Amino acid sequence: MAFIKLNDLEVEVEDGTNVVEAARQHGIEVPHYCYHPGLSRPANCRMCLVEPYVFFPPAGAIVPDRQLATGCTTVLRTAPPDRKLDGKYDFIVQTDSPRVKKAREDILEFLLVHHPLDCPVCDQAGECDLQDFSYRHGHDKSRYLEVKNVPPKKDLGPDVLLYSTRCIVCTRCIRFCDEVSGSGELGLIHRGSHDEIDIPRNHGGAPLQLLDNKLAGNVVDICPVGALISKDFLFKSRPWFMKKTNSICAGCSVGCNITLEYKEDGVYRLKPRFHGEINQHWMCDDGRLGYHYVNSDDRLQLPLKRVDGELTPTHWADALALITEKLLGTEAADVAPEDIVVIGSAQGTNEDNYVLQQFAHDVLKTTQVGLFGQLPGEEHKFPQFTIEADKNPNTAGARTILGAANGNVVLEGDALWERVAGAKVVYLVSGGPERPLEAAESAALEKVDFLVVQDVLPSDVTQLADVVLPGTTFAEKDGTFTNSTGWVQRIRKTIDAPGEARVDWEITQQLAKQLGGEMNYHFAGEIALAIAENVPGYGEATHQKVGDEGVKLT
Template sequence: MRRPGRVRDQEVQEGIRRLCRGTPQARHGSLMADELVNLTIDGVAVSVPKGTLVIEAAKQAGVLVPHYCYHPGLPVAGLCRMCLVDIEKAPKLQIACATQVAEGMVVRTQSPQAKSGRMGVLELLLINHPLDCPICDQAGECELQDFTFQEGRPATRYSPDYAKRFNPVEDFGPDVLYVPNRCILCTRCVRFMEDVAKEPVLNVSERGDRAYIGIHSEGRLDHPWAGNVVDLCPVGSLLSKDFLHKARAWELDKAASICTGCSQGCNVTLDTRENVVVRVRPRSNLEVNRYFICDHGRMNYRWMNRGDRIEAPLVRRGRGGELHATDWDEAFDLVTSRLRGAGGKAVALVSPKASTEALYFVRELFRGL
């Protein structure tokens, strides 16, 4: 087999733009504002566009339906069965991620039948899952952990003598490790590489309880967007080597920001520990980057932690011309007076990492001279 064509680094930005221009109709149907469907979810009446999935409509009612394989930025797979809900007049439980809303539909996510169904799914997922939460990097932000506390049994029914499946850790690429023992086969990573990155190097190998995520025999997970599979993984199966063992989830402070790696302006979340940036993750914005970022933006954060970064305006004072920190008002007054007194043309050198707003004000400053 020939390995799929590579995406060059210079094509990443245009690829993200194409990603943003794409429409989610394949997943949510035609979102026409004049075609609203009225339904009831857990006693709350909601009106959503025709073609909306039940799992998305539930969010409008303030209900988060447990799920693993579903992601709004990926094609629907409907294979984890964790989003089982009780729909009135339906012959059996339905999966919320692949069921479209209908007029007058009544959905119950907390009925005894729905809760029992989800509890059974969780029990099967946990049969071979290792009890390594205390040492797992995903602990504290693990969806399997969260939903087990919310929906699972208080204790296992399986004997401790039962031998769990074991597979060694695999190195998938420059920044991605695969821990098959924790994998619940949601296939988010497979669908991302196939449908978004357009480089299908991942697959589901083997069958039944022997199944695992395999990688192309001649491939590596080194695509410019490959790091997104770590964000997509709902458990601690796909890990970032860069973030491995740096911090626990509950030690992190989170701040919304904008990636400065290029002019696209992808929305990101900066995770910091003791005022040191340790991780950059995508922040959803359907108009800019949807749910993903490229690996260049993900890894380009170490400059933020430099100890010699300028944190305040500096002006030269005294005969020695030493730099001293000052406030912005004094700095702007000084710059304006110097520029107005300068003859000929003036040129400003501005960092490309500055925000769009900062660049705009620099332009306005020069325009007003």
């Protein structure tokens, strides 16, 4: 630990911390643009200038260093005993001296020289570092009378637009493409004040390579100004009108930490949130742009039942009564517990799956439990990021929890479909984006006498169902996901489910109650407590402990 004097504070920081981070840890803002904790540090924005103190031998005193130093590259380390300042400090630094304040003002003035003041039509306004720092550290007026540079607006790739006029050339995006995605599509063209970010182009200006790697969306997040803009979010909403909730991306088994931004009418965007051991600062575009099914107009809003071969909307009481009738009524004599197959979803939360397995084990008394989820995709490896092939957020958790009371036997793949083909009643929970069925799968499901499907969108599965119950997506419920490396992390309810759609575990519980089961959970956290008690390894995974950082399974 290095003992430093930061302004008037005497603080201890880890060796190797830079001044910007050390100040942030102690609630002091050192404004910066080019510095990003996940990238290299060229120190080119000059915004984080701070005033270090040094021992000056001719004066025999500790004085401010002649030059200001950039906070991002000034690394704090324990000094050898004979090099301590004032006998005890490893470093003395001022982040708010008059010199530093003057330097910040000057740099901000330069940054705004060519910056168009088009905040009213800029997507970044409201979450723009240039706005914020100008307001907090800058001048109130411009002295610039000359003509502003007007470089062209550019289309860089499938989801990214570049408004070059707003660019402050911090080169974060270039470094991201070089270091994190390793694809290196971006670079600087021209020189001096004509610097522009661009993709490779031929002499005619036609692009030779587009910014279309699977991490490209991150450059929009790290852009401190409104230069790089996501086409998906362009002109959709002002940042301050959206509510923000910490959640987990449901796009694959990595389990990237995200901030879900939403209004009453739906989810607007997902942004990555830092987690040191899972996704660092990043997320992939599949996850980032994969939320659209949540807002879809096709979402199932009412329960459906099959009348004369057609799926017809009905009400909950009717739908549930149909299922109860099948399992308790006159035909029930033909249905032995082994003829019922309950299939949980890798898209569902641990809580959904726990209630489902309790339903299967305690109420239906069946041991036939299966796991269903999205088809695997491709794995993509980047220098500092991996997109996994498993496109379900909770395969690991669902598998463990569904098998918890069943000797850990969970039917998957061919074994599952073989079993389904011979079953009389199948209760299948799906969820997530529309999932196409393969030939063998639909053949097996067609043979089923009575198929109950819980899903969020009309799909191949619902087409075969006798009763469809509208469930919820990751954005509409509380719960936990377990990722492929054993991290249990929380998702939170943000928007309301459309129509009469209900949280999956509530549907299951309602059904269980109607079938005479004793199950009475009031909220997801209560189920998590039951999981912690009953599922090995999940002892620490209560909602309280999982919090925003997650809990690693033991």
